[in-house]
Amino acid sequence: MITVRKMCLEDIDGVMEVDRDCFSIPWSRESFMMELESSLSTYVVAVDNDGVLGYGGFYMVLDQVEITNIAVMGKVRGKGIGKSILEALIKLALIGGGKVVNLDVRASNEAAKALYYSYGFKLVGMRRGYYQKPDEDALLLTLSLEEGF
Numbered sequence: 001m002i003t004v005r006k007m008c009l010e011d012i013d014g015v016m017e018v019d020r021d022c023f024s025i026p027w028s029r030e031s032f033m034m035e036l037e038s039s040l041s042t043y044v045v046a047v048d049n050d051g052v053l054g055y056g057g058f059y060m061v062l063d064q065v066e067i068t069n070i071a072v073m074g075k076v077r078g079k080g081i082g083k084s085i086l087e088a089l090i091k092l093a094l095i096g097g098g099k100v101v102n103l104d105v106r107a108s109n110e111a112a113k114a115l116y117y118s119y120g121f122k123l124v125g126m127r128r129g130y131y132q133k134p135d136e137d138a139l140l141l142t143l144s145l146e147e148g149f
């Protein structure tokens with residue numbers, strides 16, 4: 001069974017494996033440790049008996065939530081894990097008093113864009129050349145949590 005729960009220090013090895021599987025510039029151990037120690041940040045993992053399958057997180061300043069990452073191991077994509085992670089993040093953001101959720105996504109990332117649009121995220125802008133490896137624009141998406149989410 002797959003469970004989504006808050007990330008803890010013991011999850012970091014598994015989370016780094018997911019990150020290496022998903023991104024051309026994975027985060028360092030120190031970055032994850034800093035996020036877990038930050039009072040502004042909230043991270044969750046999707047786990048089963050074999051370990052970490054995916055993770056996601058955000059930081060919140062006042063009522064503004066910024067999703068930093070959502071990632072699911074390639075071998076288990078398309079099974080609803082990304083949705084479960086996003087739903088868990090939105091629930092936790094609401095509990096924490098979040099009113100607006102923002103995120104950046106690679107312009108060509110069709111799977112992630114479809115996931116976010118299906119939850120009502122709207123395209124509000126673009127950062128030219130924001131990403132590296134490969135160079136690419138970022139789309140800025142936003143979701144209001146005040147409109148009866």
Ligand SMILES: CC(C)(COP(=O)(O)OP(=O)(O)OC[C@H]1O[C@@H](n2cnc3c(N)ncnc32)[C@H](O)[C@@H]1OP(=O)(O)O)[C@@H](O)C(=O)NCCC(=O)NCCS
Nearest residue numbers: 022070071072077078079080081082083105111112114115
């Ligand atoms: C984006 C990502 C997290 C989705 O995770 P996932 O577990 O495969 O997603 P789910 O199975 O929960 O699918 C949720 C929705 O996403 C969309 N989606 C998922 N895979 C898709 C694909 N290959 N093509 C188009 N849409 C897709 C669909 O809208 C889907 O809903 P549906 O099944 O009702 O049609 C995953 O593809 C991933 O980790 N990618 C690499 C890391 C990344 O790019 N993260 C986003 C950073 S902004």
